[in-house]
Amino acid sequence: MTDRLSALLHDGADAIDVPPMPGDLVASGRREERRRRTRTALVGAVAAVLVVAGATVAVDRWRDSDDSIQPADEVAYQQQGAWIADEVVHIGDRTVEVPNAAQVVYTSEGAIVATLDDPTQLTLVEPDGETRELGHLGAIAVDAGSPEVVYAEKVEDQDYVQLQVLDLATRETRALGAPYESQELPMLGRSDRYVILNQGELMVAMDLDTGDVTRMPQEEIGFSVDWGFGPAGYITSPDAEKVPIRITQWHVRSMPDGDLVGSYPDAGGQFATVSPDGRYLLTTGETSAYVYDVVSGERLPLELTLSAERQTGWSPDGHVLTVGDQGTVEVCEPSTGDCSDTGQSAGQNLSMAGGSFNSWS
Amino acid sequence: MATPMTDEEFTELAHAAWPGLYRTAYLLLGDHQLAEDLTQTALTKTYAARRKIKDPAAAPAYARVVLANTATTWFRRRSWRNELPTEILPEGGLDRDLSTGPAVVAALATLPPRQRAVIVLRYYDDLSVREVAHALGVSEGTVKSQTSDALAKLRAVLGDDVVPATEGAHHD
Known part of the structure; x- marks a missing residue:
């Protein structure tokens, strides 16, 4: 029996010197909470013109379809994005009640909402306020500029999963690549062209069209990063291999080759996120948040004063969402620093959306 | 919606849970600073x-799952794949009395990180196979096979007295 092993393990553990608990856990917890709320993924450089062109194409397509969405709703969604305030989903200028709504992520067809009670049960909230149940997809990988949702389906009684791609526009599902040997949920995130997977101890990129797999560079990938991936890249830090991690600098790298796109100083909070369109990097400190142009590395005029209650998010087209002094959600333009008040209360429980996102946890 | 814990409730809980969580962390990582x-x-x-x-009483168990889950994320790091040196291997190796707690802890440090994790969670934290699988984000079959491999290695180091040969993957 292993009783003896267990007893000896307890004896050995009892002999371990335990240091006193740090005194600032609540403060650390608040920072973590804020970080989670602003959690978005990260990314490389995609020119704004591509996003604008993509949005235009989408509007044209919807205009001719049976369930067309008004351009005004689509523009409002792109510019203001979506957030959840006290279980009410705000998308563009519209509001939709989704009981227990807890988290929201972006696709080109609208925002996908998960609930607190069952995070695997997903609902698509479209820019016109219509909703569509997507069922139990579990962990998903999405991109704000794409209608495709990638999810993993376990092959019954085997240690294999099959990646599936659900196209929200056509409602068709296709298998992606061969069944994938894994005992774990394999997805880490995605960009516009790739889904990022664990393959043993390595990180690989699977082409969304062909299913071809490319091994990604493993350097500079740290556990403090929320595995953020975006339209053309991912975020790392040159400080990520140090133990313990104390990040002072962020890097954005292209996908899947890992070439350095740009380097940006951390604002002090050891947190950075890139807009869903790939244009901007936002980094937060204890009381401030700064925004950088990903390609030029230039710090932009928008500067936010933060508090535990004041969090940030992104709209699909790269506007920063935040909460103003009056407790309402504001939409800010990084390049000018101008913010406009939506007039919508942030409520007591606010959850904002970001870019591509790999997990609901 | 559940009423969240107050800061005071959380601080009290954290103080109570800190020693146990720290010991688990140390057994998983073998380094005081990392723990x-x-x-x-x-x-x-x-x-x-x-x-x-929803239930504050469940918070320590939640923290333990988060701890194990975070540790597995750390194991994916390149430096971990190269095997960090451990500070708990005693001088002179393991050729002394093997029936002591410190000897078992030292032997534990010779295991690969994931095998170490299943042994710690199964036999120190007394979690079931299912609970370990959940905490580590792997299948129950993986927990059983990793446990079997780890026990075989520990048996080779510590002997049958500490890890009897009848022990294997299907202990539950």
């Missing part, structure tokens, strides 16, 4: 997730 970092990270994440925890 402190991991324990602090787990409690920080628990605070951030306190709205999800």
